[in-house]
Amino acid sequence: MTDGLPMAVPAQGLPPRVRIHEVGARDGLQNEKTVVSTEVKAEFIHRLAESGLTTIEATSFVHPEWVPQLADAERLFPLLGDLGPKDGRDGRGGRGGEGVALPVLVPNARGLDRAMALGARRIAVFGSATESFAQANLNRTVDASLAMFAPVVARAREDGMHVRGYLSMCFGDPWEGPVPVHQVVRVAKALMDLGCHELSLGDTIGVATPGHVWTLLSELNEEGVPTDAIGVHFHDTYGQALSNTLAALQHGVTTVDASAGGLGGCPYAKSATGNLATEDLVWMLDGLGIETGVDLGRLTATSLWLAERLGRPSPSRTVRALAPDPAPSDKE
Ligand code: MG
Numbered sequence: 001m002t003d004g005l006p007m008a009v010p011a012q013g014l015p016p017r018v019r020i021h022e023v024g025a026r027d028g029l030q031n032e033k034t035v036v037s038t039e040v041k042a043e044f045i046h047r048l049a050e051s052g053l054t055t056i057e058a059t060s061f062v063h064p065e066w067v068p069q070l071a072d073a074e075r076l077f078p079l080l081g082d083l084g085p086k087d088g089r090d091g092r093g094g095r096g097g098e099g100v101a102l103p104v105l106v107p108n109a110r111g112l113d114r115a116m117a118l119g120a121r122r123i124a125v126f127g128s129a130t131e132s133f134a135q136a137n138l139n140r141t142v143d144a145s146l147a148m149f150a151p152v153v154a155r156a157r158e159d160g161m162h163v164r165g166y167l168s169m170c171f172g173d174p175w176e177g178p179v180p181v182h183q184v185v186r187v188a189k190a191l192m193d194l195g196c197h198e199l200s201l202g203d204t205i206g207v208a209t210p211g212h213v214w215t216l217l218s219e220l221n222e223e224g225v226p227t228d229a230i231g232v233h234f235h236d237t238y239g240q241a242l243s244n245t246l247a248a249l250q251h252g253v254t255t256v257d258a259s260a261g262g263l264g265g266c267p268y269a270k271s272a273t274g275n276l277a278t279e280d281l282v283w284m285l286d287g288l289g290i291e292t293g294v295d296l297g298r299l300t301a302t303s304l305w306l307a308e309r310l311g312r313p314s315p316s317r318t319v320r321a322l323a324p325d326p327a328p329s330d331k332e
Helices: 024-030 038-050 073-080 109-117 131-138 142-158 181-194 210-222 241-251 278-287 296-310 317-322
Strands: 019-022 122-128 162-168 198-202 230-233 255-258
Touching (some): 019 278, 024 038, 038 073, 038 296, 109 142, 122 131, 122 142, 122 181, 131 142, 142 181, 162 181, 181 198, 181 210, 230 241, 241 255, 241 278, 255 278, 278 296, 296 317
Parallel strands (some): 019 255, 122 162, 230 255
16 A cells, blocks of 8 residues: 555446444444534535545533533534535535535433424434333433434424434444344334434444344334435444445445444444544545545545544554654654
């Protein structure tokens, strides 16, 4: 490697294009201890957009006390107005007139009110496949959380918003161990029945392996959830995130979540290693000749820029491999 890009050698049976759902500014920062200023967040998101990312999850309208890092959603979102769709309505992504899609996490009706007041056009709700995580994260049962989401999704859809349903702990749970596939399928179907346009299957503690991924996707298809409504959200705790991504691509999935520079993780996972790094994903997709629209060099520079502000190196292998050698004076 000399020019910062892998040699592109396509493989059989993979999609020609993948949409990356960038989660660094929300899922990533939410799990970073160093609190980042609103201005740095806004610049980070602008730099992500300039790198070619077209779906950038911007923030979360959770109660400010739950996630202090994202307590500035009301100040941040208006700073992104130049990135969004130019007609102010549809936030389905793509560049030019359609702008960058800027989904926001909305935990409940109050969160939806706040997101709507700022003109957000895409929201995400955050469900759990397991009772333990539903209790830990949402303080209610799985079914009670679905009941809480129902009016949120309905109202968002009435307003023409795009709705994503996150589903956590799809493969393993830190309290319950392995999660049965049928249990995940039940909650996934319930989220689709509420009216979610898209699901994001989360391997929150990073324990999935490729056969498990393939089996879950097949079962979802059999139960009527189409592959084009499914995104995957892998964590690299055990080094499996890219293997699992490849399995999902072979199954036909074309939406992959990733976090620039590998920001964040899950506070409930033992290892500090968390989200699949967007750069690691783009390196593989570039190598497979799969189009993403992302400029790997610009994205890497963005993650290096943010790592300086966080005061720690990026955990992404690709970011570290592509980082310029420090100048001799830096070593003193
Ligand atoms: Mg994550």
